[in-house]
Amino acid sequence: RHKFWETQPVGQFKDVGNSTLPEGPIEPPTPLSEVKQEPYNLPGPYEWITCDMDTKEMCAEVYNLLANNYVEDDENMFRFNYSKDFLQWALRPPGYYRSWHIGVRVKSSKKLVAFITGVPARIRAKNNIVNMAEINFLCVHKKLRSKRLAPVMIKEVTRRVHMENIWQAAYTAGVVLPTPISTCQYWHRSLNPKKLIDVGFSRLGARMTMSRTIKLYKLPDSPITPGFRKMELHDVPSVTRLLKDYLNQFIVAPDFDENDVEHWLLPKEDVVDSFLVENPETRDVTDFCSFYTLPSTILGNQNYSTLKAAYSYYNVSTKTPLLQLMNDALIVAKKKGYDVFNALDVMENEGILKELKFGPGDGQLHYYLYNYRLNQPLRPSELGLVLL
Ligand code: NHW
Ligand code: EN5
Known part of the structure; x- marks a missing residue:
């Protein structure tokens, strides 16, 4: 059912309610030297970029991608329209990493066609304060949907989060994935x-x-x-x-x-x-x-x-x-x-x-x-x- 998510260290549907599994990290951290050093491969026409959200130009490109391709309601009547100022605020909190603001461009035209971000956050789960990434603004251009680009983007942001010695993340979505904490x-x-x-x-x-x-x-x-x-x-x-x-x-x-x-x-x-x-x-x-x-x-x-x-x-x-x-x-x-x-x-x-x-x-x-x-x-x- 979930060809990608089944391979990831997240709670799986088959384990829901199984209280014999220990709470906390699902996988231990690996030594930083074992984190993959090169970006994941994208399909031929595309290339990775790190988005410099300090510049007006980059901010405007991201704004336009999201304004035209981000989240809609179930009847496609409304689409989120995060402002440029909002995006700068959301993506540059204390201790943010520029490397976690990830874009995908078409090599030939330089057009921005996909985006995903992380920002650092300390999140307490029960009695444990955990350094995490908050992942947000995952977006693939409407014309490039269902080509399995999203899993590559998620793996790439995961890799870049790992490079900073962070091994957990929090995210929300309107869709059901394996498996909601709430x-x-x-x-x-x-x-x-x-x-x-x-x-x-x-x-x-x-x-x-x-x-x-x-x-x-x-x-x-x-x-x-x-x-x-x-x-x-x-x-x-x-x-x-x-x-x-x-x-x-x-x-x-x-x-x-x-x-x-x-x-x-x-x-x-x-x-x-x-x-x-x-x-x-x-x-x-x-x-x-x-x-x-x-x-x-x-x-x-x-x-x-x-x-x-x-x-x-x-x-x-x-x-x-x-x-x-x-x-x-x-x-x-x-x-x-x-x-x-x-x-x-x-x-x-x-x-x-x-x-x-x-x-x-x-x-x-x-x-x-x-x-x-x-x-x-x-x-x-x-x-x-x-x-x-
Ligand atoms: S939720 C908002 C997400 N964005 C949108 O809904 C915008 C409009 N939609 C799109 O742009 C807030 C595309 O439909 C997207 C999927 C890009 C959503 N989260 O490329 P394929 C966030 O940003 C799985 C996670 O063919 P696509 C939170 C799907 O289940 N996974 O699809 C983001 C399937 O996997 P499966 C999602 O439609 C959290 C696979 O993607 C998802 O062209 C990210 C299909 O890929 C979603 N919202 O592109 C995870 N939507 O296993 C962060 C679909 O089922 C994890 N999928 O086959 C943590 C990482 C950091 C860890 C650090 C240690
Ligand atoms: C990650 N940070 O569906 C975010 N919005 O109810 C990504 N409905 O606005 C996840 N369909 O109910 C995003 N009006 C998930 C949400 C995606 C956007 C979305 C819903 C939330 C929404 C509205 C409009 C529905 C239009 C048709 C809605 C009813 C309002 C009514 C007012 C008076 C009292 C009863 C309710």
Whole structure:
């Protein structure tokens, strides 16, 4: 069934539920001298490149490949449209390796036709903090699909990760592969219901008019929580402490230090937004919420070309109820012109989504680890990890 994945050190379907296998690495690391030194062979017309994401030109080529060929929904109505600034942010976190930004070009025309990336991350699984690669942006041009290019790309990124003495990876996908550590549900909260209905993202509910629908999703003009404000550079130490303590309760979660928090959570216009609640007496940071910006291209609509979506990222509630915190996030997202607010049922989200008028989407997101076994699949609420 899975000619490629059957050969890889990942949990296999035949082993699901077999708790006699040990948790942890599936294969031991090999000495670095035994890591293959030359790139894998590509079919004749193609060549590997390392993408220099510092340059505007390279960034634009990658942006165009993804904007035209990356992930679509199951009815091909929408396609993710990660911005250039977003890609630069996502691909250059602390300690990133340029060698993990891998492109494939047509030798003759130099056209970029495939892409895959890794970035380093420390991820805790149960009590073990593991240096991993987060793999993302795997893309093969539409005209080159089903030619088994993806397995070569995955093997090449694996080789380049191994060269840095890293032996595990984390990734998510909308498709089922061997084998998910967890399966999460996408939820959507309409902010601009009229547009969402016009473009086919959502439907008018039974016995609902447009004006009743608009009223249903109305939000206040500004956040409710006293002391709710944008995160600033001087907040990095307090946000790091808050987040570290919070993420401890999950079975799989990133291990963020201050450098990571500055990179991943300090607000960056139209890329990532973060807010916190500061106690005016003690000046303690008690709560935190964040979302990232990922628009989708609307395919074949006369009136609209893009859907502006916010995706819930990391949230921490200690004093302000999570429901109120997320409601404030919805309010600021609406104010900033987003059409929809998306969230997964990870962490403590499940308990508040319905009340905040989120509805389940038609998409799921499966989480995977490479070369690391967990005996039991996790409930989404046991996951403290959000990938971009
Ligand atoms: S998920 C988004 C992936 N990208 C897209 O969906 C974009 C649109 N689709 C495409 O570009 C986020 C192509 O359809 C792709 C497949 C390129 C997806 N993950 O070349 P063939 C990520 O980026 C397997 C993993 O003929 P294609 C995460 C498939 O099961 N494997 O197909 C990426 C089959 O193997 P099998 C996937 O349609 C994580 C083989 O590819 C996959 O032309 C990567 C067929 O290849 C997917 N999303 O190209 C793994 N989709 O065994 C990282 C299909 O079943 C692992 N396949 O025969 C860790 C590496 C690092 C380790 C470090 C120690
Ligand atoms: C790796 N980082 O299917 C990412 N999105 O539900 C790769 N559906 O937007 C993995 N089909 O349900 C990506 N509207 C996997 C996801 C791929 C994209 C995807 C789904 C997630 C989605 C929308 C549009 C469906 C269009 C037709 C959807 C319903 C919204 C409705 C709002 C009102 C309340 C009920 C729900």
